[in-house]
Amino acid sequence: MLFDCRGHAVTALNQNAVDHFDNTVSLFLAHSKKTPEALGLTLAADPQMLLALIAKGFFYKMLAKVETDPVALEALFKAKLSVRERGANHRESELLTALEEWCYGNLDKAIARLDALLDDYPLDALSVKITHACQFIRGRNHGMRASTTKIMSAWNEGVRDYGFILGCHSFGLEETGAYAEAEKTGKRGVEIAPNDAWGTHAVGHVLEMSNRPSEGINWLSQYQNEWENCNNFSYHMHWHKALFHLELGQKDEVLRLYDSYIRKDHTDDFRDISNGVSLLYRLELEGVNVGNRWEEMAKLSANHVNDHSLAFADAHYLLAILSSGNTKAADAFIETMHEKAEGEGTAQEIFRNYGMPLAKAIHACKTGNDAQCVDHLLPVFDDLQQIGGSHAQRDVFHRLLIDASIRAQRYSTAKDLLDARLQQRPENPWALKRLAKIPEILETVETDEAPTQTVNRQQNIELVSLT
Ligand SMILES: [Fe+2]
Structure with missing residues (x-):
């Protein structure tokens, strides 16, 4: 034996x-x-x-x-x-x-x-x-937390790889909102295993969710020599660094990280593409001209027209294709998504219930139909967790919905979404800037459903170009 x-x-x-x-x-x-x-x-x-x-x-x-x-x-x-x-x-x-x-x-x-x-x-x-x-x-964020919680008592520093297990536990805690415990657990794990990129990353998520961008840059930089030895996960770590720089308004540095690391190798892994897509989209929402950077991701994404393995991946592929302006490829992509959504299985169920509404919302948003975008996405918004990924990753779809709500003059909806965002991320600057503008406009708009002509397109553009 x-x-x-x-x-x-x-x-x-x-x-x-x-x-x-x-x-x-x-x-x-x-x-x-x-x-x-x-x-x-x-x-x-x-x-x-x-x-x-x-x-x-x-x-x-x-x-x-x-x-x-x-x-x-x-x-x-x-x-x-x-x-x-x-x-x-x-x-x-x-x-x-x-x-x-x-x-x-x-x-x-x-x-x-x-x-x-x-x-x-x-x-x-x-x-x-x-x-x-x-x-x-x-x-399954609560599942992640429950699974590591029940095993932790069996582990201690004398057991090989203990630090990495703390890293997993930290991430489950973070994704369920226990930020203080997640930070403490993750930092302990990284102390034991400095090459625990997942634990380093879990603490990075805590710093992201609690609006501590400068601390986040310092934390990730401190262990960069370790996580540079990772597989494509190192792109994701650079992505997190870029998010912190974006929060600080350092857009040139964000683009430098994008070109030098995040999409340097033009890889096809869905995680790598989701890093690039969500970063370019955030930059565009902040009014940055990203040039022709969508093209390479759009080409790779369009190759997944007969794939549809994950709704999370597909949402990013579709956003890349549409952002490059290729609506024909996007239509073909959505058509085969519909086919995938039929039948039995975990993936099919997620596509049916969440992937398709999200895809339709992205399509509507990128083709100028903001009201339709809100109508497709709002009913599934609270359950978007089901497509997988982290809060920080899905945040791109939250931003998309909030800005579409504002452009569609659905100010009450936008306000509710921003209030919910601030509950999850207290003092979040991105949300506060948008929220600060809405009450002025609500005075001239009677309901969500019947926006008046007193709010013009220019006001909406200003609202979504806040930096
Ligand atoms: Fe992450």
Whole structure:
């Protein structure tokens, strides 16, 4: 019987493979660019190692692209062959079933199984991180918090990778509004593991949500040498830095970070494109001319016309396509989204209930139909969490709706949205600037539904060009 570094039984050919896999898990927790290499070494030591094949399947599912799904499926089939030849213990068997459930479209079922697995194996760092990642993709912020909360008592500083687990816990706390506890937990995690980019990032989110941009820049810069070793997650860290600079009105620095890091490599990963899209859109809302920067993302996004793996990704792809002015490609994109929304499965349900209304709202907004944008987005706005991503990432759609409400002269709606935003982000300058203008206009507008002619287009332009 072989065991991993935290004492779990592992089905493998030799200890060398298990040791390589322990390293793979540590690097996965660190979002390291060396993770694939470590997984390759594991599979070189034991091509049939069940957990390594399962991890490979999950890694490729997390890419959320139709063209990488077959790689995940191949890993799944190889894993099942391995079980037939060597058998599997309970932990391995449950992880395999969860991967199979996700591969066949039922992410919700997979998440429930993964979360239950943590009751039996709270020290299984691989399961902790995979559960956390799946919950994040699925928009389960309270689930993230609950899953790490229940395992924390099993962990302590003597257990390998403890810092990374604190980082996951910090992020769940932050995404559920427990900012002070998240900051304390995240900073402790990074103290233990300075290469915990996810924990560094969780504290960055706290600073973003609590309007502390200068502190945010200092915090992220302090650990930049560490997170520069990450995979494409390093683009996301630069994105967070850029958000802080934008909050400080340093638009030239935002564009420098965009060109030098965030979209330097023109990558196709949906996370990378969502970084770029939401940053350019924010800049445009602040009146910045972003030149031809939409073009490269629009081309990559249009290639996903037959993909539609995630509603969160699609919303960003569509925003890129429309911002480049290619309405023909956007129409084709929305048509195939409709097709995806039919049928059964977690993704289809999210597309039907949230992805399509959001897509229609984006389309309306970018084609000058602000009232329609509000009508599509407002009914699902409170549940937009369901498409996944973080509060900071979805904020681009909040801004889109608020500014569309103002342009459509739906001032009561805009005011309600801004009030809600200020409850979540007290003293948020972006919201305060917009809110300060609305009462003057409300005096001349009787209702949301019947805007008077006393509010002209120029006033609306001024409202949405606030900096
Ligand atoms: Fe983030």
